[in-house]
Amino acid sequence: MAKQLGYHTIHEIFSRFQAQEAEPKGELEHVNAFTLVVAVALSAQATDVGVNKATRALFQIADTPDKMLALGEEGLIEHIKTIGLYRQKAKNVIKLSRILSEQYLGQVPSSRAALEALPGVGRKTANVVLNMWFKHPAQAVDTHIFRVGNRTGIAPGKDVVAVERAIEDNIPVEFQQHAHHWLILHGRYTCKARKPLCNACIIRNLCPFEEKTP
Incomplete structure (x- = not known):
């Protein structure tokens, strides 16, 4: 050190x-705050390149919490099974989508505490979203x-x-x-x-x- x-x-x-x-710019591809949360959550122990390959088609059909819930866990797995730990990540994405849909009317909160409370979202993920989407330092x-x-x-x-x-x-x-x-x-x-x-x-x-x- x-x-x-x-x-x-x-x-x-x-x-x-x-x-x-x-x-x-960050290298994770996304189209809105929700897809950014999902992309960063999927990137744990994976490369940005690998995540981008998996999410390009996914985000064309599931770019909101409700659309992700409609796709379902098995449908999501079909898109992200090339990413490490994909089963657990799929469970987390479906859970966080349900929370965003039911508690936040489908919107991504701009609070670190609220973001960290989402399944699969830790401090690093929360900070990426706060910085890249909400322009917090x-x-x-x-x-x-x-x-x-x-x-x-x-x-x-x-x-x-x-x-x-x-x-x-x-x-x-x-x-x-x-x-x-x-x-x-x-x-x-x-x-x-x-x-x-x-x-x-x-x-x-x-x-x-x-x-x-x-």
């Missing part, structure tokens, strides 16, 4: 991220962000909640909205787990990681 970087260094890092890609910490936060000293922490807090506390407000997307993309394509592409990294000279690849 690297030491926490200073404010000016973090500001420069995110200035570079912003210059490289001003409006970073919520920080969803996945394995990429956890690694980048600790490796670079941008947001060091012993667990995901600590890293989430560090992002909220240490990254300038002007970068908060897109911070988690910049960090995810950096971790996914440059600051990889086993062989980081340090020679192609735009923040190489600001990063204290001692085992930089040549």
Whole structure:
């Protein structure tokens, strides 16, 4: 775990991220708030690419809680059986669809507590929805962000909640909205787990990681 970087260094890092890609986007495909919730819930222990392949046809016929309930658990399984843990995920999606239909008139709530109360929706999923759909500066910490936060000293922490807090506390407000997307993309394509592409990294000279690849 690297030491926490200073404010000016973090500001420069995110200035570079912003210059490289001003409006970073999440890679999970969705058409509304409900399909975003479903896509993120399905993405646990699965790749975005794999989820997108499964949901393209699914969301054409089931893009609301009521339509998902009409499809049913077995119908849903036929669409998502290429995704890991698909049986449990199908149960959760049907359960959360019923809750949204009966308690929220089919609408996705903008409250973290309400989102986390949905089956199969944890803190990370709730934060993704709050950030991507409701434009809250919520920080969803996945394995990429956890690694980048600790490796670079941008947001060091012993667990995901600590890293989430560090992002909220240490990254300038002007970068908060897109911070988690910049960090995810950096971790996914440059600051990889086993062989980081340090020679192609735009923040190489600001990063204290001692085992930089040549």
